[in-house]
Amino acid sequence: MSRPRRLIRAPGDEGPLSREESQRIIDRVTELSKADSVQVQLGSNHSSNTRFAANQMSTSGSIFDVSLAVQSSFGKKHAVVVTNDLSDESLRQVVTQSEALAKLAPEDPEAMPPLGPQQYETVPAYFETTASLSASDMAKAAMTALGPARAAKDLQVAGFIVTGAGSNAIGNDKGLFAYHRNTSANYTLTVRTADGSGSGWAGADHPDWSRIDFEAVSKRALDKARASRGPVAIEPGRYTVILEPQAVGDLVQLVGGYAAARSADEGRSPFAKQGGGNKIGEKIVDERVTILSDPSDAQLLSQPFDGEGFPLAEQVWIERGVLKKLYYSRFWAKKKNATATGAPQSIKMQGASSSLDDMIAATERGVLVTRFWYLREVDPRTILYTGLTRDGTFLVENGKITKAIRNFRFNESPLFMLNNLEMLGRPERLAGTEAGGDIVMPAIKVRDFNFTSLSEAV
Numbered sequence: 001m002s003r004p005r006r007l008i009r010a011p012g013d014e015g016p017l018s019r020e021e022s023q024r025i026i027d028r029v030t031e032l033s034k035a036d037s038v039q040v041q042l043g044s045n046h047s048s049n050t051r052f053a054a055n056q057m058s059t060s061g062s063i064f065d066v067s068l069a070v071q072s073s074f075g076k077k078h079a080v081v082v083t084n085d086l087s088d089e090s091l092r093q094v095v096t097q098s099e100a101l102a103k104l105a106p107e108d109p110e111a112m113p114p115l116g117p118q119q120y121e122t123v124p125a126y127f128e129t130t131a132s133l134s135a136s137d138m139a140k141a142a143m144t145a146l147g148p149a150r151a152a153k154d155l156q157v158a159g160f161i162v163t164g165a166g167s168n169a170i171g172n173d174k175g176l177f178a179y180h181r182n183t184s185a186n187y188t189l190t191v192r193t194a195d196g197s198g199s200g201w202a203g204a205d206h207p208d209w210s211r212i213d214f215e216a217v218s219k220r221a222l223d224k225a226r227a228s229r230g231p232v233a234i235e236p237g238r239y240t241v242i243l244e245p246q247a248v249g250d251l252v253q254l255v256g257g258y259a260a261a262r263s264a265d266e267g268r269s270p271f272a273k274q275g276g277g278n279k280i281g282e283k284i285v286d287e288r289v290t291i292l293s294d295p296s297d298a299q300l301l302s303q304p305f306d307g308e309g310f311p312l313a314e315q316v317w318i319e320r321g322v323l324k325k326l327y328y329s330r331f332w333a334k335k336k337n338a339t340a341t342g343a344p345q346s347i348k349m350q351g352a353s354s355s356l357d358d359m360i361a362a363t364e365r366g367v368l369v370t371r372f373w374y375l376r377e378v379d380p381r382t383i384l385y386t387g388l389t390r391d392g393t394f395l396v397e398n399g400k401i402t403k404a405i406r407n408f409r410f411n412e413s414p415l416f417m418l419n420n421l422e423m424l425g426r427p428e429r430l431a432g433t434e435a436g437g438d439i440v441m442p443a444i445k446v447r448d449f450n451f452t453s454l455s456e457a458v
Contacts, residue, residue: 014064015131016167017044019179025068025086026171032095035072035102037114038173041307043067045166046131050138053158055149057142060135072098073114076107110331117175118311125182125301127208131165133185137209138163145189145218155225157218159189163209170309178305185209187217188431190391191225192458198231198404199458200224201370201391203246203431207301224370224392231404233454234395240366241449242359242396245428247389248349249441250372251414253433254383255291256347259317261326265336270383270415271326279323285418287321288352293344299429302346302438310342317344351442352424359423359445361399367451368394368401372410375434384413388455407458408451420446 017025026040048062071080072095079101081094138161149157167181188203202221204212243251263269264278271279294314295304304312308330316324325341333340360368370392378384389407396402425443433439 014046014062016046016165016181017042017066017169018167019169022167022169022179023171023177025091026169026177028088029068029070029091029095030171030173032092033072033099033173035074035099037073038095038098039071039073039114039176039308040169040171041067041069042169042171043166045164047162047164047166048133048135048138049160049162050135050142051160052142052146054156055146057139057146060138068094070094070098072102073111074099074102076109076111077102077105078108078111079105112308112330112334114172114174115176115309118178118305118309120178120180120311121296121304121313123180123182123295123301123304125180125207126165127183127210130163130183130185130207130209133163133209141187141212141214144214145191145222148218148222149191152222154194155222156192156194157189157221158192159187161185161187168303170305170307172309176309178309180303180305182301182303183207183209185212186431187212187214189218189221191221193225193229195229197458198225198227198229199391200226200228205429205431227394227401228392228404231393231406233406236408236451236453238448238450240363240422240445240447242356242363242366242368242445243443244356244368244370245425245441245443246371246430246433247369248444249430249433249439250375250387251385251412251417252291252349252441253347253435253437253439254375254385255414256293256317256344257435258380258383259326259344260332261328261336261338262332264326265332268380270381271323272381278326280326282323283321284323285318285321285415286421288421288424289318289321289418290316290350291318292316292348292350293346294348295346297346297348297440299427299440300346300348300438306342306345308342310340312342312345315341315344346438346440348427348440349442351427354423354425354443354445356425356443359425359443360396360401362423363396363445364398366396366445367405367408367449368392368396373434378411379413382413383415384411386411386452388457390457407455409453409455410450411452412450417446417449420448422447
């Protein structure tokens, strides 16, 4: 077997490690190991970015890097050592260090035996349209915002375009090998008015660069900035609210983070039942709500395995308002005699056919929210969070947007919110949330959303 040497690639040949390269490196690590078991995670990524601010290009560049993590185990003792040097000398050193540390580590009472060979879905998340982009392509995309802003003279734009082409592989000495490669393209834009009173934001994300309409994203942020000039204050309170998909994602994504069976069984989550057990099978939100994770969904295209190499398939967490499933780690599934699911790597809320214009037209008095930020937990038992609106908050009266309004602080739970659902839009892939990940959400209209105070922030 040929042994890997130091990974040196010529400029222009910095794509993700191939399946064969990844397999060869992982096989070499397992060959060197003297531990009871060894698990290897190997990632590579080539990312490029273009940043602009104050109506000027500011930076552009690209980075290629790899990361190799070796976990050695002796019984229930284990330790991990990480490197980005793939030379044979480095592989030997990492294996030796991880074994030495593992022998010194305390026993892990929840350690699980390594997985053997698994079957994985093939997720087509790699697009050459993204992987082969040039700096010129990214500059042209940036000009969809810079050009109109410079012509307007009363707007300042700041944006970030970042793309990536990467791979992730997991293997061990028991025959497990998982490999996934993907591309990503992300564009976010903030526009401020010259008088400092207005702000607009828009963003888009997709593995396929050609699927992002940069002109449309830029126009949306520019229009929001103009419309949000001179906001007025209205009283905090409970309002009918129209949330754009980005704002929905900021809150609804949190549901996935609380959907662990262990925390429910131990009485530490909103899905715990008084007196013991969990709420699987109970209606918890409006019957129009279905939330799922599915690596092969065309809007998600996420990694089909978790950090242990456990296969991830479609999982429906909430179906027509009913809690259908919680996720089980391998350890907790064994303890509870249940089926392990792995932790979700993506989340999608299904929608309907209403547009934002439909929601606005059907609202007598309410608030339109572009997005939230600075979310912080208040009560984990109800997923109650506080945060702020940002970059375009508007008053809706008699079916029309009538004025820009000052931003609010809110105290709200996605579970409360989804019980007050009135209308659903079409699901869209989001440009990013505070929690990150592959997220698809619809716009929604809800009643009795709780705004608790005004914010001076634009």
